[in-house]
Amino acid sequence: MPVGLLGRKIGMTQVFEEDGSRIAVTVVQAGPCVVTQVKTVESDGYEAVQVGFLDKDRRKASRAERGHVADLGGKKQEARKQAGVEPAPRANCEPKTHFREFRTDGEEHGLSVGDELTVEALADLKRIDVVGTSKGRGTAGVMKRHNFSGQRATHGVKRVHRHGGSIGQSADPARVMKGTKMPGRYGNDRVTVRFLEIVRVDAENNAVLLRGAVPGPNGGLVELKHTTKNRHKKSA
């Protein structure tokens, strides 16, 4: 797979293996994505490939959004041309709703603006990493947020069944240690799940089936990347 893909989590279901065992899978609609910009050290200070996913209605896209993916011309560009400045290459596609960059520092990706990336790129991979935004849970207690055990239901426990208990010592140190786990905002974070097995790639429907769960709600945006697990291992 070149760099990475953007996708949308569709939902979970289960499929049968040949031996009759059932496996839980997440269906992800992945691609087609369009390369909208290639960043280089000379022009941007770092190397990356910017990828766009899902079309946006042209009427709803701003001129900047349309101009990012297609050459709109205009007086200013005309003036720059006359001054000898080459306009940046455009993908010439519909405006996109989602953009993400994939860093490519020092690696040979061979992509140029306008290239299309599809799920077929995943066909020869066994496992990938998936990045998503987890479901927001608002203000959550310590049992949900930090997997605390809570307190007993009986034996004199009153009204503190889901509390965390003590948060520190006494006069020494006379303060709460930094980083103490307490209730608070939970979820709506960027979460990476590594080394997810690819069960099946459905090129016809631009779908990929991943074994197990993927962060985020159904319909949420996910990034599919090369797995970083075992990346230092020498391949035999």
Place this chain on the structure above:
Amino acid sequence: MRHPLLDAAEASSLREKPLRFSVGDTVDVHTRILEGEKERIQIFSGVVIATRGSGTREMFTVRRIVSGQGVERQFPTNSPKIAKVEVKRHGRVRRAKLFYLRDRVGKATRLRERAPRKGEVEPKDKA
């Protein structure tokens, strides 16, 4: 609404020919089981007392009495391990879940037989 991509993902795991039976039927469930290297068919017969779920998650429950003890087994309808389901007898029932059979013993567990519905096959070799 269910996303069409979920149906597409499940399609390959579904039976090409759906099993035909309904709640209240007395059935023989033929399951493939692996014994060491060899595969053989095991039969579980009883009354279908419930079906639940849809798509690949559809399950059905079969109840029978083994030496005076009620035994229930749930099968995934679309499992490739189920070779076939043979309907022995159609039972006339008025509800979707026959959990009331659990509270009954002996003669009270019998279900009145009904005639096959349109498109249904006549039960084979009635016992």
